[in-house]
Amino acid sequence: DITEAEAVLNMVKNFQPDAIVNAAAYTAVDLAESQRAKAFAVNAAAVASLAAAARAVHAKFIHISTDYVFDGSSKVPYTETAPPAPQSAYGQSKLAGELLALAANPDSAIVRSAWIFSEYGRNFVKTMLEAAAERDELYVVQDQTGCPTYAGDLAQLLVNMLEKATFPRGIFHYCGNTSTSWHGFAEAVFHTAATLNPAFKTPHLHPIDTSGYPTPAPRPAYSVLDCHKACQELGATPSDWQKALGSVVRKLNAQA
DSSP states (O other), X not given: OTTXXXXXXXXXXXXXXXXXXXXXXXXXXXXXXXOHHHHHIIIIIHHHHHHHHHHHTTOEEEEEEXXXXXXXXXXXXXXXXXXXXXXXXXXXXXXXXXXXXXXXXTTOEEXXXXXXXXXXXXXXXXXXXXXXXXXXXXXXXXXXXXXXXXXXXXXXXXXXXXXXXXOOOEEEXXXXXXXXXXXXXXXXXXXXXXXXXXXXXXXXXXXXXXXXXXOSSOOOSBOOBOOHHHHHHHOXXXXXXXXXXXXXXXXXXXXX
16 A cells, blocks of 8 residues: 555565656546545655655656646647646646655656556546447547557656666656547547448547536646657657557457
């Protein structure tokens, strides 16, 4: 339990890791509005404990953060130096985690990413394919813009960071190479599915505004991340999410 600071420190001291990558998070964005204490325990306090424990044993520390630290009012991609202004409890807890990690361990690396999908876990691609199997019509938000990111590409970036002769510290942005809306992402998912499987039944997709799909937690209308720093300093290549999408849908078809 990473929210138990003493247990975290004992585990790390016993295991003596070379590196700790924190991919754990409380990610129920809407539920976080009514479960702030739980969200902050996992996304903030636990991150501080992990960062401090890493420092205690001289381990490299990478923490995964999110585009939700921004308010979404920008019209240009967010750089690492753009002022955060999270609008939701989830976003606030993730920003707190960043600040606490850097305070507890100034050598920490924070990687903000967004709209992550893969063949594993719960994510937008799986949700859309499951919905398509059950319904003929779907309504998807069209006025929120971001960059889908393949989890495999993000994972490779983290490995590359850990293998560098000099471990990079500070905040980095990493996401997909082109932006789209959730509606556009859904269109890409269904187009890919239909291309790979002629029998795939594409549902009728209706674009709706955020106002037509109210949620307890506000979402950033625009959360495109600028990845230039990661490209220049880490040699990263932005996630080719459309190429990865074909691979993911193919793997999901094989599992079905």
